[in-house]
Amino acid sequence: MPEVELGGRRIAVDEQGYLLRFEDWDEEVARALAKKEGIKELPPDMLDALKFMRGYYTRYHFFPIIRAVCRNVHRPKDCITQGFIDPATAWKIAGLPNLGPEMDIFQYGPPD
Numbered sequence: 001m002p003e004v005e006l007g008g009r010r011i012a013v014d015e016q017g018y019l020l021r022f023e024d025w026d027e028e029v030a031r032a033l034a035k036k037e038g039i040k041e042l043p044p045d046m047l048d049a050l051k052f053m054r055g056y057y058t059r060y061h062f063f064p065i066i067r068a069v070c071r072n073v074h075r076p077k078d079c080i081t082q083g084f085i086d087p088a089t090a091w092k093i094a095g096l097p098n099l100g101p102e103m104d105i106f107q108y109g110p111p112d
Contacts, residue, residue: 004032018098025054025095033093039085042093046085048073050094057096063087 004011011029012020017036019025027042030050034042042050052072056064066087070079085093092098 004029004036006032014098016092016098018092019095022095022097029095030093033095037089037093039089039093045073045075049075049079049085050090053090053094053096057094063091063096 002013002015002017004013006028011024011032013033014020017033019029019033027047030047031042034040049069049072052069053064056062056068066079067077069090070077073079
């Protein structure tokens with residue numbers, strides 16, 4: 001089983017790098033997951049967006065509307081898709097579960 005090693009902790013992830021246990025997530029884990037995705041740093045507003053996504057997922061078990069994420073972290077309405085972080089990567093770094101084929105909608109849009 002793949003892992004992310006972090007200061008003596010071993011965090012289990014699946015083959016695509018998604019956390020296997022929701023409760024393993026913290027800001028340090030988010031930074032490690034971000035580095036694996038090629039994101040060098042997570043500024044406070046990006047961490048706020050990830051925390052909002054986690055809270056939303058906990059309540060509704062679904063990805064929040066992008067504009068709601070941006071609005072709640074006081075960023076422009078298209079912040080997630082315009083240079084901030086793409087939705088699928090944000091989902092992974094937020095420590096949310098791998099949705100399998102359903103995740104494709106965030107990367108490729110709805111099927112034709």
